[in-house]
Every structure is written in structure tokens, then in C-alpha cells.
Amino acid sequence: MPEIRRDPISGQLVIIAAERSRRPEALAGAVGPGRCGSLPSYVENCPFCAGNERMTPRELLALGRGTAAADAAGWRVRVVPNKYPAVVPQQERERDFRAASQPACGAHEVIIESPEHNRHPGSLPPRQMELVLEAYWRRERALAQKRCLRYVQIFRNYRREAGASIEHPHSQLIALPFVPPAVRLEMESAHRAYLEEGSCPFCRMLEETNACGERVVLNGGAYTALIPYAARSPFETWILPRRHEASFFETAAAGRAELALFLGKLFRMLARALGDYPYNYYLHTAPLRSAPLPHYHWHLELIPRAGVEGGFEMSSGIYINTMRPEEAAAYLREKGRAEDESWREDLFHPGPAQSPACGQPG
Amino acid sequence: MPEIRRDPISGQLVIIAAERSRRPEALAGAVGPGRCGSLPSYVENCPFCAGNERMTPRELLALGRGTAAADAAGWRVRVVPNKYPAVVPQQERERDFRAASQPACGAHEVIIESPEHNRHPGSLPPRQMELVLEAYWRRERALAQKRCLRYVQIFRNYRREAGASIEHPHSQLIALPFVPPAVRLEMESAHRAYLEEGSCPFCRMLEETNACGERVVLNGGAYTALIPYAARSPFETWILPRRHEASFFETAAAGRAELALFLGKLFRMLARALGDYPYNYYLHTAPLRSAPLPHYHWHLELIPRAGVEGGFEMSSGIYINTMRPEEAAAYLREKGRAEDESWREDLFHPGPAQSPACGQPG
Numbered sequence: 001m002p003e004i005r006r007d008p009i010s011g012q013l014v015i016i017a018a019e020r021s022r023r024p025e026a027l028a029g030a031v032g033p034g035r036c037g038s039l040p041s042y043v044e045n046c047p048f049c050a051g052n053e054r055m056t057p058r059e060l061l062a063l064g065r066g067t068a069a070a071d072a073a074g075w076r077v078r079v080v081p082n083k084y085p086a087v088v089p090q091q092e093r094e095r096d097f098r099a100a101s102q103p104a105c106g107a108h109e110v111i112i113e114s115p116e117h118n119r120h121p122g123s124l125p126p127r128q129m130e131l132v133l134e135a136y137w138r139r140e141r142a143l144a145q146k147r148c149l150r151y152v153q154i155f156r157n158y159r160r161e162a163g164a165s166i167e168h169p170h171s172q173l174i175a176l177p178f179v180p181p182a183v184r185l186e187m188e189s190a191h192r193a194y195l196e197e198g199s200c201p202f203c204r205m206l207e208e209t210n211a212c213g214e215r216v217v218l219n220g221g222a223y224t225a226l227i228p229y230a231a232r233s234p235f236e237t238w239i240l241p242r243r244h245e246a247s248f249f250e251t252a253a254a255g256r257a258e259l260a261l262f263l264g265k266l267f268r269m270l271a272r273a274l275g276d277y278p279y280n281y282y283l284h285t286a287p288l289r290s291a292p293l294p295h296y297h298w299h300l301e302l303i304p305r306a307g308v309e310g311g312f313e314m315s316s317g318i319y320i321n322t323m324r325p326e327e328a329a330a331y332l333r334e335k336g337r338a339e340d341e342s343w344r345e346d347l348f349h350p351g352p353a354q355s356p357a358c359g360q361p362g
Numbered sequence: 363m364p365e366i367r368r369d370p371i372s373g374q375l376v377i378i379a380a381e382r383s384r385r386p387e388a389l390a391g392a393v394g395p396g397r398c399g400s401l402p403s404y405v406e407n408c409p410f411c412a413g414n415e416r417m418t419p420r421e422l423l424a425l426g427r428g429t430a431a432a433d434a435a436g437w438r439v440r441v442v443p444n445k446y447p448a449v450v451p452q453q454e455r456e457r458d459f460r461a462a463s464q465p466a467c468g469a470h471e472v473i474i475e476s477p478e479h480n481r482h483p484g485s486l487p488p489r490q491m492e493l494v495l496e497a498y499w500r501r502e503r504a505l506a507q508k509r510c511l512r513y514v515q516i517f518r519n520y521r522r523e524a525g526a527s528i529e530h531p532h533s534q535l536i537a538l539p540f541v542p543p544a545v546r547l548e549m550e551s552a553h554r555a556y557l558e559e560g561s562c563p564f565c566r567m568l569e570e571t572n573a574c575g576e577r578v579v580l581n582g583g584a585y586t587a588l589i590p591y592a593a594r595s596p597f598e599t600w601i602l603p604r605r606h607e608a609s610f611f612e613t614a615a616a617g618r619a620e621l622a623l624f625l626g627k628l629f630r631m632l633a634r635a636l637g638d639y640p641y642n643y644y645l646h647t648a649p650l651r652s653a654p655l656p657h658y659h660w661h662l663e664l665i666p667r668a669g670v671e672g673g674f675e676m677s678s679g680i681y682i683n684t685m686r687p688e689e690a691a692a693y694l695r696e697k698g699r700a701e702d703e704s705w706r707e708d709l710f711h712p713g714p715a716q717s718p719a720c721g722q723p724g
Contacts, residue, residue, distance in 0.1 A: 001450065002448055002450055012543075013543060015449060017446075086364055087364055087377060153674060153677055155672070155673030155674050156673055161670065162670065162673070163673065172673075176680075181374075181375060181679040182678050182679030182680075183677075280672060282673045308522070308524065309525060309671065310524065310526070311524070311525065311642035312515060312534070314544075314644065314663075315515055315544060315642075316544050317543040318538075318542050
């Protein structure tokens with residue numbers, strides 16, 4: 001029997017229509033795991049590969065290169081402006097964003113996650129993932145200095161089916177002069193809940209989800225990965241710090257190191273359960289220069305892509321999820337399990353290019 | 363220079379980043395026109411083909427069969443329950459939809475648009491399209507009798523890239539016990555505009571768009587097709603009656619006949635300009651059993667699918683459109699033009715199956 005669920009924080013409506021789907025195995029898709037391993041580590045015309053630094057605009061940040069010159073090889077994570085920006089930097093001034101049209105002031109940057117072409121978040125060594133998180137953190141700090149900007153949206157598209165146009169591992173960042181509507185709605189709703197109940201609704205959600213355990217995907221130290229009660233698609237997974245923290249950018253270096261380990265475990269778990277799945281993840285966090293907020297709680301939302309959004313979702317604003325979140329979480333826990341959860345290089349075997357890539361060039 | 367636009371009615375934010383795109387010709391895609399013509403008119407295992415009526419649940423409506431028995435051939439448009447419903451009928455009773463979870467009461471139906479497998483809206487004769495609209499109209503009338511239902515959402519997915527899982531031409535209908543959030547937001551916003559300005563904001567938009575003409579795609583008698591000011595994707599097109607009408611279901615038979623002609627012209631125009639494009643369309647109309655509303659105006663939103671929604675759209679609720687709506691409309695007017703706009707059967711040549719289909723089987 002289909003069921004309508006309402007997300008307790010955002011109010012988002014979801015129809016859980018499990019009868020429409022086949023078993024989780026079928027949804028998990030035919031894509032085999034680890035196709036990245038069959039790509040070469042260097043591609044001559046890839047603008048993000050080490051050695052091709054001249055093919056990008058001048059870098060904004062490089063980690064791991066030491067004292068060598070900018071825009072040369074030797075970096076481990078590199079941030080450059082997007083060559084085809086959705087928004088562009090502007091002179092700092094107060095602007096009125098209630099008006100119907102404005103120039104799109106902001107910044108659009110690419111975080112190149114590895115010098116190697118054939119890595120992806122599941123195959124990055126923990127220290128490399130930590131550098132990626134550090135790059136997010138440093139760019140947010142830098143952009144927070146620009147008073148005209150109000151929000152930094154960090155997101156990642158993995159594989160063409162999830163919107164990636166370049167296969168080299170990279171995240172993106174779009175800085176905006178306002179809080180984007182989806183985040184604002186979530187914050188307003190969390191604020192109302194806080195006023196009513198006197199505690200952060202995300203903290204409450206974590207507590208309840210962990211007490212019951214049914215929708216928990218992974219728990220490790222300071223972080224929890226869970227499938228939300230009103231998940232929009234079968235394996236939608238949220239990663240949250242267990243302690244209240246409104247902004248990811250309050251997270252200190254030790255926290256980022258722990259998060260890097262946790263994300264690595266989670267990505268490998270998802271890869272074992274779902275194969276080389278296309279996905280998006282993005283960070284929801286407090287706006288730039290916020291004081292610590294008692295009602296908001298940063299989190300990563302990770303959405304493995306299953307199928308195409310159709311006319312119903314577009315017209316109604318209601319998602320149809322073909323798998324009960326409790327069943328999806330049990331599947332991930334069961335199929336994602338491994339004897340040894342620690343990262344080893346031999347989990348990942350780069351070899352010669354053979355097959356279509358993870359994240360197609362385009 | 364990218365530009366941020368806000369839809370004057372819904373408030374939806376869109377970044378118009380035309381520099382990110384190639385020319386309209388490139389966006390219009392490599393798909394050739396009229397691949398439906400290379401499909402057979404009958405497919406043995408298609409549940410929607412004439413002659414295969416036993417493969418569907420019992421029909422709810424058939425048009426054109428006359429007095430012959432139900433669930434037999436001879437129909438021209440046929441409506442059946444969806445075999446894998448997202449929502450299911452329930453006993454009529456008052457229910458509290460503020461609670462977090464409910465059984466998904468409602469109806470999920472399929473409107474089979476033609477007995478022939480290889481038609482699509484652009485290749486339906488006007489009289490056939492009129493029957494499709496009549497079927498929408500009749501089902502809405504029937505479902506309006508059920509007091510527990512509040513909204514009928516009609517939508518169409520064309521081709522697999524737009525979410526269609528069956529290639530035989532069909533629309534769908536999902537009836538819900540509440541007004542879906544996207545429609546509610548639009549109505550609330552239109553209501554506020556009406557209170558402030560004393561007129562329907564859609565009527566105002568039509569007037570302004572027609573006065574300037576830049577974003578008009580097609581005008582014909584009682585209907586206008588236009589690209590909205592803050593279109594979410596390059597060729598998003600809205601079809602509206604020029605006279606104020608809150609509900610599509612106020613439209614009389616003569617209006618439906620005229621709309622059928624208009625839609626046929628528009629679909630052929632889009633096919634000439636864009637080829638055999640995947641798209642969705644859906645109807646936004648007043649809720650069931652509404653009195654005539656002065657602030658709302660029914661319309662069809664038609665979204666040709668260009669590319670995949672990525673992490674930014676999902677995280678922020680902001681769309682990035684890579685083509686200026688004014689440029690997109692000019693392109694459709696220019697490339698969609700034909701000497702003779704009237705429908706002729708020889709516009710459409712069914713032949714033997716040869717190539718991958720429009721709307722893949724799945």
C-alpha cells in the first residue's frame with residue numbers, strides 16, 4: 001500500500017510506492033563496481049589532470065605543492081575558476097535581490113580532488129579526502145571575506161547521469177549573494193521547530209533515528225549516515241555530525257580528518273551495495289558569517305540517481321520513491337558490509353583504459 | 363554576463379547563463395525528427411495497443427467505441443488504472459493530511475492516446491487530440507465526485523529521457539486528497555498578486571508578453587504559447603488560454619477542439635525546430651470543485667528535456683538555464699515555421715520498425 005510521508009523538517013512530501021519497484025538488487029543497477037579503475041591516471045586533453053595546468057584559468061588555491069610556482073604540477077588538490085561560470089564575481093556593493101532581474105554576482109569554482117584522472121571519492125586515500133574537505137573549508141573562509149556574498153553552495157556530480165560533464169574527479173562551488181531558496185526553506189522550518197520545541201530538529205532527528213536504528217546506514221565516531229524518513233529516492237543518504245554544529249566551517253581540522261575517514265567508509269559501502277552508481281552530493285550549511293545557530297545543523301545530502309524525474313515530480317513538487325527507506329537502509333547495511341573497513345591502496349587497482357568511464361567526458 | 367531572474371508569479375529563481383551553452387542548434391540536439399514513424403503501429407506485447415486490452419486492468423473510460431463491449435478493440439482513446447499505482451483509491455472519509463504519514467489515497471490512471479503504437483502528440487490528427495483532451499476532461503469530472511479527492515494532476519512523459527517507461531502514446535493522471543505543493547505555492551502567490559493589484563497575474567503576464575512579443579512562440583485564436591521570463595530550461599513553453607479561465611475543466615467542447623488544433627501546430631513547430639525531443643508536459647489548474655477563481659489561470663507547462671539536473675539545482679532550488687528565453691523563442695519561431703500549418707496525414711509516415719524508438723520500452 002503506497003504511503004505519503006512528510007519530511008519533519010522541510011515539509012517535503014514523498015509518496016513511498018514500494019510496489020512500483022522491483023527488489024533492491026534490481027534498483028541497485030547493472031553497473032559494476034570500480035570502472036574508474038579501468039581509466040588511465042592521465043588523459044592528455046583533460047584540463048584537470050596534473051601537467052595540464054595551463055588548460056584552466058589561473059588557480060585560486062593549491063594544496064600539497066609546497067613552495068613551487070602557482071599553476072604548475074605538484075599539487076594534491078587544486079581550485080580554479082569555472083571556465084563557464086553560472087555566476088561571476090562583481091564589484092562589492094549592496095544590491096537589491098528582490099527585483100526581478102540582476103546580474104548574477106558570485107563565484108563559480110572547481111575543486112579538483114586529485115591529480116589523477118581515475119580516482120573518485122570512494123578510491124581517495126583518507127588523507128586525500130581530508131585535503132578535499134580542507135579545500136572546501138579554505139575557499140569558504142576566503143569567500144566569506146566578500147561582504148556581497150551570503151552563501152557558498154558546494155556540490156558534486158558523479159558520472160554523466162548525475163550531470164557531470166568532465167570525468168576527472170572534481171567538486172564545484174557556487175557562491176551567491178543570497179541564501180538559496182531550498183536552504184532558506186529548510187532553515188526557516190528548522191527555526192520554527194526550534195521555537196516550538198526548544199531544540200535543534202536535526203539533533204532530535206539524529207537521536208530518534210539512532211534510537212530506533214532502522215534507517216541508520218553507518219555510525220562512526222562523530223558522524224552518522226542515515227536515510228531520512230521521507231527520502232526522495234531509494235538510497236538518499238544524509239551525513240550529519242552527531243554533535244550540534246550549524247556550519248560545516250566550524251569543523252576543525254581534527255573533525256575534517258575524522259569526516260574524511262567516515263566518508264571513505266561510506267562511499268566504499270555504497271559501492272559494494274550499489275556498484276559504480278551515479279550520484280550527487282551537496283552540503284547544506286549555515287550562511288556565510290553566521291553566528292553559531294541553535295536551530296540549524298549542517299549536513300551532506302547524497303543522492304544516488306535512480307531513474308529520471310518525470311512530469312509528476314515536476315508538476316506537483318512531490319517525489320515518488322519506489323523503496324521504503326527502512327528497507328533501503330537494511331539493504332545498504334547488509335550488502336555494504338566488509339570484513340575490513342580500513343582503507344588500503346589495493347582496494348583500488350588502476351589499469352589501462354578499457355571501458356566507458358565513470359563520469360563521461362562531454 | 364549571467365543574469366538572475368525571478369519568476370513574477372512563483373518566485374522561482376533562475377540563473378540565465380547563456381555563455382555556458384553552445385548555439386541553439388547544438389542544444390536542439392542530434393535526435394532526428396519523426397522516429398516514431400519508424401515504429402510499427404502494433405506491438406504484440408504492448409499492453410496499450412488495440413487488441414491487447416486484456417493486458418490492462420479493466421478500463422475506466424473508452425471514447426469512440428460506440429456500443430461495443432468494454433475492454434474490447436474499437437476505441438480511439440482509452441483510460442485504465444495504472445497497474446503499478448503511486449496512489450490507490452480508498453474509502454471516502456475525512457483524513458488529516460497534516461500528520462507525518464498517511465496511506466496514499468487517490469487514483470493513478472493511464473490515458474492511452476491512440477490505438478496505434480507509433481503516434482505521438484505531434485502526429486495525432488486534430489480530432490484524436492481533441493479526444494485525448496476530452497478524456498482528461500471526463501476523468502476529472504468523474505473524480506470530482508469523490509469528496510476525498512482535491513486535485514487531479516495530469517502529466518505526460520515523452521521518451522525514456524523524460525521518464526516514460528512505455529513507448530505507446532499515453533498520458534497519466536494522479537488524483538490526490540490535497541493540492542500538491544508546487545500548485546499550492548503558485549496559487550498562493552497568484553492570490554497575493556491579485557490582492558495587491560486587483561487582476562489575475564497570469565492575465566497580466568499574457569498581456570505584457572504579447573505586447574512585447576519577444577517571448578511569444580505561437581499565437582492562435584484563444585491560446586498563446588510563450589517562454590516564461592524565468593524559464594527553467596532552454597525551451598520551457600507555457601500554453602495558456604488568452605481569456606481568463608481558472609480551471610481547464612471549465613473549457614467547453616468548442617474550446618477543447620480549438621486547443622487540440624493549437625497543440626498540434628505547436629508540437630509540429632517544436633519538432634521542426636528541435637527534432638524528436640524528449641519532453642514532459644503537465645496541467646496546472648484549479649483544484650477540484652473550485653468556484654471560478656479570479657486569481658488563478660490554468661496552463662500547460664511543456665518542458666523539453668535538455669541535459670540532466672545536477673547537484674546545484676537539487677541543493678539550492680535554483681535552476682541554471684543556458685539560453686536566454688528571448689533567444690529561445692526567436693529560435694523556435696524561426697526554425698519551427700512552416701509554409702502550411704494545417705494538419706495532413708502525410709506529415710507522418712508510419713513504416714516498418716527500424717531504429718530505436720521514441721519513448722523506449724522499459
